[in-house]
Amino acid sequence: MTRPNKRKKHTTRSEEDVMIQIDDDVDDINFEDPSVLNDISDLFFFCKQQINSRFISTLVYMSLRHFGHSWRETDDFMKEIGAMTAKTSKKWAHVLVNSDLDEFTTDERGGKRGDSFWDNYRDLELEAKDLFLQNVQKKNHLLRL
Structure with a gap:
């Protein structure tokens, strides 16, 4: 009888030790719930800030098309999450x-x-925007009179 290879024996043992039970502590997610779409949109916005939006938009587009979604469904979804x-x-x-x-x-x-x-001069920019909005509101108020 041949002895098992130590490397193979070690790999098998470590695979048995690292059994991950995915379903234990995770609740099911209803991906059709509108609140999940908001979470997806928030995540997409965060990713756009970190990397070029072209990369993430193309990844989402190619993934949805790969899984058989129509072009219209893909376009609607991408518009909803703020992608290209x-x-x-x-x-x-x-x-x-x-x-x-x-x-x-x-x-x-x-x-x-x-x-x-x-x-x-970020603070100066904010002050300028506030002043502009105040003047626009005054002008609108005067036009209503």
Whole structure:
């Protein structure tokens, strides 16, 4: 009788030790509940702040289409969560699939070259916006009279 390989024996033992029971402490999620859509939208907004929205929108578009959702369903869902439209995401998916990753990730819009005045003086920007809104409200009030 041959002895089992130590590496194989170790792997088998560690796999048995790390049994994950997914269903124990997790409640079911009703993904059709409108409140879940708000959570998805919040998560998407957070992801847009962290990375380029083109990447995450294209990922969502390609995933939904991969799982058989229609173009209209995909477009409606993407609009609801604040993603790019399905039309735009389809164009970027085409670039990703038919070109290469470098072309997909290249951003040729120039980007931000330096801090603007408002970047350096945030409090002044807020005061200017408040003053503008007050003047607009005064003007609207005078027009009603």
